[in-house]
Amino acid sequence: MIRHPPRAARFLVLAVAAGAMLATEACSNGSGSATSTSSRSAGALTQAEAETALINTTDLEGNWTRVNDAATWRDSLLIGKVDAAQFFTDSKTTAADCQKLLDVLYSDALLGKPSGARAVAGFSGGGDGARMLYQVAGHDRGQLDSSLAWLKTLPVKCDQFTVTGKDGSTRTARVIETSLPKAGDSRQGLRLTLQGPVGSNPATLTLDLAAVRVGTNAIAVTNGGLGGTEADSTQQAVTLGTRRLKDVLAGKTPAEQPPGQQESRTRP
Numbered sequence: 001m002i003r004h005p006p007r008a009a010r011f012l013v014l015a016v017a018a019g020a021m022l023a024t025e026a027c028s029n030g031s032g033s034a035t036s037t038s039s040r041s042a043g044a045l046t047q048a049e050a051e052t053a054l055i056n057t058t059d060l061e062g063n064w065t066r067v068n069d070a071a072t073w074r075d076s077l078l079i080g081k082v083d084a085a086q087f088f089t090d091s092k093t094t095a096a097d098c099q100k101l102l103d104v105l106y107s108d109a110l111l112g113k114p115s116g117a118r119a120v121a122g123f124s125g126g127g128d129g130a131r132m133l134y135q136v137a138g139h140d141r142g143q144l145d146s147s148l149a150w151l152k153t154l155p156v157k158c159d160q161f162t163v164t165g166k167d168g169s170t171r172t173a174r175v176i177e178t179s180l181p182k183a184g185d186s187r188q189g190l191r192l193t194l195q196g197p198v199g200s201n202p203a204t205l206t207l208d209l210a211a212v213r214v215g216t217n218a219i220a221v222t223n224g225g226l227g228g229t230e231a232d233s234t235q236q237a238v239t240l241g242t243r244r245l246k247d248v249l250a251g252k253t254p255a256e257q258p259p260g261q262q263e264s265r266t267r268p
């Protein structure tokens with residue numbers, strides 16, 4: 001005959017086991033736990049964290065200088081109207097997409113309006129007077145995915161189009177896709193060129209655009225100017241900027257890059 005322990009004893013054993021399980025769960029969800037870190041990594045940035053995630057001049061190869069007036073940068077070549085008549089198919093939709101590209105670049109909202117914290121850093125110099133606008137922001141995930149998907153369509157929809165300025169002058173615009181380092185959860189790179197007059201002189205504006213998603217947060221880079229674009233600097237901003245953002249989301253302090261180390265870090 002199998003003898004079972006008294007009922008009171010069985011209840012005591014179960015109570016002790018349950019208490020042990022609760023204690024284990026409390027420890028596993030404490031500070032420094034993998035579960036806590038994983039949940040935090042997918043969370044939204046605070047304003048202080050967004051600012052900490054910004055790149056510095058030491059992250060960029062070349063003669064870049066941090067500036068304080070980036071919020072006032074506006075290039076007049078981006079102002080104009082895209083005429084639907086120049087497109088053969090889906091003319092209204094295509095014209096609206098090309099117009100939207102010019103508008104978001106002029107308003108510094110490549111990925112749309114952020115839903116969370118936003119931090120911006122501006123850099124000037126580089127080569128041929130290029131300027132870089134670097135942004136870190138929290139977004140609604142659905143809106144962020146839609147913005148990246150929209151950017152991906154532009155090299156086909158807006159491969160070449162004409163823009164008419166307020167003064168009646170015309171500019172030729174071209175959009176091509178560019179490759180970015182494998183950083184973040186998803187990414188998209190583009191290059192926009194605009195050829196047209198500035199006053200009485202012909203000019204060409206070239207801008208490299210880069211967007212990288214990390215969870216529900218994103219990096220947006222606009223780099224270039226009338227003298228061309230610094231493609232290497234765009235690549236460095238994406239690689240090191242994504243690393244900084246991931247460190248911040250994981251609760252780590254981003255490592256500062258020593259000056260003069262960019263070339264050895266990004267090239268074999």
